[in-house]
Amino acid sequence: MNAKEIFDSLKAELGDGIIELVEEQHVEPFIVVSADTILEASLVLRDEPQFLFDYMVNLSGVDAKDSFVVVYHLYSMKHKHRIVLKVILSDRENPTIPSVERVWKTANWHEREAFDMFGIIFDGHPNLIRILSPYDWEGYPLRKDYKTPETYKGLKVPY
């Protein structure tokens, strides 16, 4: 299935939660999904026989200045098709999204990384702690408004 067909059948199944399909040149086509629908959409995309997206290639966070975006790259081993989902979280103070950890186990560490770097809260994640930075690290380093700390445990950080 191509992106248009995937979008149409997903839209038919889940309705308004599937917001739009963006097909730009040079970029992989992506489907914008609302945060409330992402878990349901993930289960449909994984289990329905026409989709069978059994492989989550990547999950990443993006800081789009006025919002945060969570990007899902999915691939089907059976049908050899792929799709990109994006969820836009406009609440910068408290970006929260349901976890898809129980859909694809791969999401476990990827969501922890997005949490570590952007502070996106994945609701229902079994172990949402920092994965790369030290556990007592303050702030979320890949945010656009992040300020490098002067010291960490007595070590001078900026040179």
Added chain:
Amino acid sequence: MGLLDKLDNPYNASPGIVLGTMEDLLNWGRSKSDWYLQFGLACCAIEFMALNAAHFDLMRFGCIPRTSPRQADFIIISGTVTLKMAERIKRLYEQMAEPRYVLAMGSCANSGGPYWEHGYHVLKGRCLRARMPAETRSLFRWHG
């Protein structure tokens, strides 16, 4: 003045200067068989592995990688020192028996390298030197 005064005073705490011929220096090096801690940090650790492999064959000088810090004479800081790792390195260093030496390898360990400016998570070289106690002032520059 200056240099010669320092050389004349053997009790000077840290003259930091040794005079000799290149031959002496090489022979001094060959007379030891330093055991180093088998400890890699980043991409420099790949070069470090090559150093130990057949082509460069560090073992011909009697240098053997030790897997325990208690058996190692020196530790090679082979790569980027992240803040998270810095504490572990200090701990490994403290477990080593004296006399112990540190060798900073590559630009990351010496100055922060490509993380110099924007590396919020990287310990820059001079801080690393401050972190290690006085007897490790023999932090050489090596490889880059």
